[in-house]
Amino acid sequence: MKIQILKGDITKIETEAIVNAANSSLLGGGGVDGAIHRAGGIAILDDCMKIRSRQGKCEVGEAVITTAGNLPSNYVIHTVGPVWNGGTKGEPEKLHACYVNSLKLAEEHNIKSLAFPNISTGIYGYPKDLAAKVAWEAVNGYHSEIIEKVIFVCFDDENYHLYSSLK
Ligand code: AR6
Secondary structure, X not given: OEEEEEEOOHHHOOOOEEEEEEOOOOOOOOHHHHHHHHHXXXXXXXXXXXXXXXXXXXXXXXEEEEEOOOOOOOEEEEEEOOOOOOOOOOHHHHHHHHXXXXXXXXXXXXXXXXXXXXXXXXXXXXXXXXXXXXXXXXHHOOOOOOOOEEEEEXXXXXXXXXXXXXX
């Protein structure tokens, strides 16, 4: 599995799937979630609502998959990161689970390439340096026969520099 680091907007990335840093409602929000729903259009929300009526909300650390609507990718994997609450409320384990469960779901759909945003490091307030380590360990430590490429898409300079120094 090749790991790449890019600086940019995840809605422009052409991997088979992109990952969304969603919230448990799955009904959209700000940050990267807002950008993905805006660029992908109503088809994403329609799929999210179907998932809601099937299983209810999405728990922290879990992941679900929808169409990508008008985006260049085929799928959006929505995962719910933890809100930072000092670091002793299971935040690292939950963040790790976001990455691993997204990778598992990608494999189930035979997805060979996917792109992650820096989950929880915006509105949810997870310290960027700690989140980058968790993300890197989770993805780098995951061995897949199916996934060929993972891109970490960093939107801000701080995350881009942190990821670049981890690699
Ligand atoms: N492409 C890539 N990364 C982005 C983009 C983009 N277009 N826009 C922002 N980021 P956040 P969270 C980065 O706040 O902390 C939403 O309202 C941003 O710089 O989007 O997991 C949800 O509905 C940051 O590094 O997600 C939830 O309620 C990273 O994406 C809540 O925010 C994550 O920031 C989730 O909070």
